[in-house]
Amino acid sequence: MSPLCCCFIVSVCVTALASGLPPPRNVRLTSHNMDLYLRWRPPENLSNQIFYSTKLQASFDSVLSRPACVNTSALFCELSEPGLKLTLLEFGQYNASVRALSGNEMSDWVYSQPLTMDKDTVIGPPMVALVPQGACLEVSVKDPEFRVSSMTNVFGLPQYNINYWPRRRAHQASHMQVRQNRVVLSGLEPWTEYCVQVQIHVDPARNQNSAEASKPVCESTADMPSPPWITAVVTFVALALTVAVVVITVIYHKQIFHFLCPKHSLPQPLQNLPECPHAPLFVPEEQCHPLTMIPWQDEGEHLTANS
Template sequence: MSATICAFILTFSTLCGSRVVSGVLSGPTNVSLTSYNMDLVLRWDPPEGAPSGLLYTTEYYTPVTQSKLGCVDISALKCDFTSLNLSISEHGKYTGRVWAQLGQERSAWVESNEVTLDKETIIGSPNVTLFSNGATIEVSIKDPVFKISAFRNIFKFATYSITYWKDGQNGKAKTIKDILQNRVVLTDLDLWTTYCVQVQIETVRNLNNKPSRAVCERTTKSKHV
């Protein structure tokens, strides 16, 4: 067999073989690992100029563990690792990655940012309910529900910051900090006046806390027995 034919066969084999290994397709873009209320979700955009019919496979890993398979052959552009009954630690550091596949063609892995769950998860808003009783308003607070574990298992020493103001006068709001109880009575309020209340959770090692929506209640004339 001549050198020219051998070279042609080698080149043809290389080209054909490259269609079934990593790197033929462009990889997904904008790969991002996020956490809200202790979930762990990998999101991405399709490769630029991507054809239809792409499927995606994901993995995650930590600095001390090997990669673990997540969602496999999905068409969606996200994978919730915490919905797959995987072993996710509340204090773990995680990196995700994803590849795209079309038939036998597969892109290279594209990695995400690293997320430390307990430090970087976004803590959702607490649920706030108000009860009026004469010139007082009782504030009842419920912690957000986490995807893994429970809020107080992770943030044992979290406190509440309560801000309240007369409706329409939020520029004159008052704030009470470092509250441990989940039921607090606001006293010395004006009768027949509507007050609005907003609560935010405060923790030492996580500053990604969302305040509650403002909830309003009207004081009454006399105290209920």
């Protein structure tokens, strides 16, 4: 048999083998926060177990298609999974394909639509934290984490659309646009709970998808802060009182000492007692006798009283 006939027979057999199984349906390539997923639906009217194999092709490598998930029963393949060791670039364009396998049968390859990472990815919601500062709220925004690169590397400095409103009064919502990831909301009602929602906005020429908004985060404000002049007056008065107390203490320290610690003199008879020699504080053999004090009278008064 000639080589040409052999090649023809092999080709017919492969075609027959491949065409014996319906292909997967609804094959699509998606990206969220710069990841890359290939998704599909199973073939119709098949009850036996089916496995799938996928491959990825990049626009900068139009010749070679790299295998990705092989013999998987899942209906998706995460092409950005590090374990697959596929090189993904934040500005690259990709398409992918999948085919079904069941026993000795396999379907044709079904290709997805092309996808450009930075233009077609969906930007997820940022993380939002609130810190009360008196009757104000400090809003802190953290960009979502990208699977490939980062927000600032891909889109530059984004714009944050901030909506805030009193809880249960959404019709009174206010709106502001900033480029800082930390901002203070002022002019709020004291002791009121406010809810804040943030959405990232990038240049439509770079990405036309609407970014996902964060879930509302709520926090209560506190009391109105005191005006600066009140704080200054209170500080000045406290300082003046402190200086006055120090000056009075220095000038009248003796009088104050005598007033707080007055001197008490002993009666005259006790002042004339001879001094006792120094003795230990505790002497077991020493006997103590009671001392009785009687009013003092001179000799003339004593004789008159006796007569």
